[in-house]
Amino acid sequence: MADSKKLVKEITSMDEDFAKWYTDVCLKAELIDYASVKGCMIIRPYGYAIWENIQHIMDGMFKETGHENVYMPLFIPESLLQKEKDHVEGFAPEVAWVTHGGDEKLEERLCVRPTSETLFCDHFKNIVHSWRDLPKLYNQWCSVVRWEKTTRPFLRSREFLWQEGHTLHATAEEARSETEQMLNVYARFAEEALAMPVVKGQKTEKERFAGAEATYTIEALMHDGKALQSGTSHYFGDGFSRAFGVQYTDKENKLVYPYQTSWGTTTRLIGAVIMTHGDDNGLVLPPAIAPVQAVIVPIASHKEGVLDKARELRDRLKAVCRIKLDEGEQSPGWKFAEYEMKGVPLRIELGPRDIENNQCVIARRVDGEKITVSLDSIETEIPKLLAEAHNVMYNRALERREKMTYTAKTLDELKEIAETKPGFIKAMWCGDRECEDRLKEVAGVTSRCIPFEQESISDTCVCCGKKADKMLYWGKAY
RNA sequence: CGAGGUGUAGCGCAGCUGGUAGCGCGCCAGUUUUGGGAACUGGAUGCCGCAGGUUCGAGCCCUGUCACCUCGACCA
Numbered sequence: 001m002a003d004s005k006k007l008v009k010e011i012t013s014m015d016e017d018f019a020k021w022y023t024d025v026c027l028k029a030e031l032i033d034y035a036s037v038k039g040c041m042i043i044r045p046y047g048y049a050i051w052e053n054i055q056h057i058m059d060g061m062f063k064e065t066g067h068e069n070v071y072m073p074l075f076i077p078e079s080l081l082q083k084e085k086d087h088v089e090g091f092a093p094e095v096a097w098v099t100h101g102g103d104e105k106l107e108e109r110l111c112v113r114p115t116s117e118t119l120f121c122d123h124f125k126n127i128v129h130s131w132r133d134l135p136k137l138y139n140q141w142c143s144v145v146r147w148e149k150t151t152r153p154f155l156r157s158r159e160f161l162w163q164e165g166h167t168l169h170a171t172a173e174e175a176r177s178e179t180e181q182m183l184n185v186y187a188r189f190a191e192e193a194l195a196m197p198v199v200k201g202q203k204t205e206k207e208r209f210a211g212a213e214a215t216y217t218i219e220a221l222m223h224d225g226k227a228l229q230s231g232t233s234h235y236f237g238d239g240f241s242r243a244f245g246v247q248y249t250d251k252e253n254k255l256v257y258p259y260q261t262s263w264g265t266t267t268r269l270i271g272a273v274i275m276t277h278g279d280d281n282g283l284v285l286p287p288a289i290a291p292v293q294a295v296i297v298p299i300a301s302h303k304e305g306v307l308d309k310a311r312e313l314r315d316r317l318k319a320v321c322r323i324k325l326d327e328g329e330q331s332p333g334w335k336f337a338e339y340e341m342k343g344v345p346l347r348i349e350l351g352p353r354d355i356e357n358n359q360c361v362i363a364r365r366v367d368g369e370k371i372t373v374s375l376d377s378i379e380t381e382i383p384k385l386l387a388e389a390h391n392v393m394y395n396r397a398l399e400r401r402e403k404m405t406y407t408a409k410t411l412d413e414l415k416e417i418a419e420t421k422p423g424f425i426k427a428m429w430c431g432d433r434e435c436e437d438r439l440k441e442v443a444g445v446t447s448r449c450i451p452f453e454q455e456s457i458s459d460t461c462v463c464c465g466k467k468a469d470k471m472l473y474w475g476k477a478y
Numbered sequence: 479c480g481a482g483g484u485g486u487a488g489c490g491c492a493g494c495u496g497g498u499a500g501c502g503c504g505c506c507a508g509u510u511u512u513g514g515g516a517a518c519u520g521g522a523u524g525c526c527g528c529a530g531g532u533u534c535g536a537g538c539c540c541u542g543u544c545a546c547c548u549c550g551a552c553c554a
Contacts, residue, residue, distance in 0.1 A: 146554080148552080149479055150553085155554085156554075231554085266554050268554055332513060332515095334514085336513090
């Protein structure tokens with residue numbers, strides 16, 4: 001296992017200090033740099049390339065399900081933000097305000113969007129008049145600002161990149177099924193692109209999005225046993241439509257309110273990838289989003305023919321993967337460590353000995369294993385190895401999550417687990433807010449979600465002992 | 479935002495009782511090397527986080543401020 005032999009010295013080991021390890025990986029793998037404003041990060045080319053791959057794949061999934069991209073303004077007039085009561089209350093404490101244009105004070109201050117529901121509603125009001133105008137299936141890629149107190153790269157920054165889908169439907173059923181569909185898209189993306197297993201479920205009322213009737217979530221478990229909310233999908237009913245006066249004339253010639261959804265994922269997904277797959281040598285990237293899927297490290301590259309052969313190999317492999325040839329002056333050992341730190345899935349070593357035997361050595365990032373592959377079959381081998389890497393990563397993450405998921409029937413049991421074993425705790429809940437608050441108070445855990453896949457652990461609430469029929473995932477969250 | 483911690487070369491750190499700045503790694507040049515972060519020789523690098531103050535003199539003392547880290551409260 002790559003975890004057991006630490007080859008990259010510059011990174012703090014996970015067991016020693018997980019938070020430091022995380023920061024080390026972000027910086028040393030050149031994903032980000034800190035910016036001069038607290039909580040803002042510079043996403044460096046390697047980190048941004050990961051985001052571009054995420055965007056590309058996810059955007060394709062949105063298009064497949066009929067969505068169109070739009071772009072809304074960065075600013076929201078205060079009066080517009082005020083229109084939906086719960087929504088403002090939820091976001092007001094963390095919005096940034098623009099009060100001046102040049103030296104002149106603005107008539108009305110503008111908030112830098114923390115999310116764009118209000119803007120979409122305002123726009124929908126103008127463009128939706130008839131049942132023929134529905135549905136509207138919109139998405140936007142942009143950045144938003146939330147003035148967080150505690151910040152961490154990717155996991156919680158004051159400005160972050162995301163996508164936000166906003167849709168409008170004629171019926172509640174259709175809107176509900178959209179909400180569910182997009183949650184499934186997220187879950188499929190997490191599993192197929194990020195090799196990250198997730199728990200799909202509904203948020204409790206306490207954890208629900210400000211202004212939503214229902215919030216659905218995908219929850220992932222990180223290496224250190226903390227939960228990470230990795231994507232959310234909200235059903236709004238007609239609440240926003242009513243607040244913003246979005247109306248249309250239906251087939252019966254009646255003026256009615258449409259039903260709305262929104263759903264989002266952010267650059268936090270990169271944090272999720274780091275903390276799901278990374279090890280003591282650094283990043284381990286799922287092949288689907290790795291900027292470089294295989295890197296060729298020439299050995300004794302000064303020797304006659306080595307570089308030529310390496311370049312030839314690179315050109316052949318361009319057709320089957322994102323390939324890079326490192327012709328740099330550093331020693332092979334240095335390069336090995338460097339690309340391990342950066343999480344490149346496959347390393348191809350090519351030296352005089354290999355060339356003589358018409359072969360190359362391939363090292364897999366996921367487990368450090370080295371295999372010898374004939375240069376004749378390399379084009380078919382690489383895709384196979386990438387697919388295999390993905391599966392190993394997914395299965396390993398799933399296995400770990402299962403190992404770190406516990407069940408509790410009583411409050412004492414739950415407290416004991418929360419104190420000693422990091423991970424998810426499955427426990428029954430009666431549905432009362434007081435019990436949810438109490439678990440946070442006495443055990444430090446929050447409800448992660450009410451999973452769609454229910455199982456019965458007992459008949460009574462883990463907290464109050466009253467009758468309970470809902471099983472929840474609990475945990476400490478990022 | 480509350481409690482605690484840390485800011486000295488690109489990175490990691492040392493710097494005594496206040497006396498004018500140092501080590502390791504990295505960087506640059508050259509030579510030898512090249513299958514797990516190579517070796518040797520030579521060289522460059524500092525608004526001591528920032529702003530005030532005390533002092534003949536401040537990296538060190540005082541005040542303020544900013545950033546980062548950890549733990550809480552709030553959140554994608």
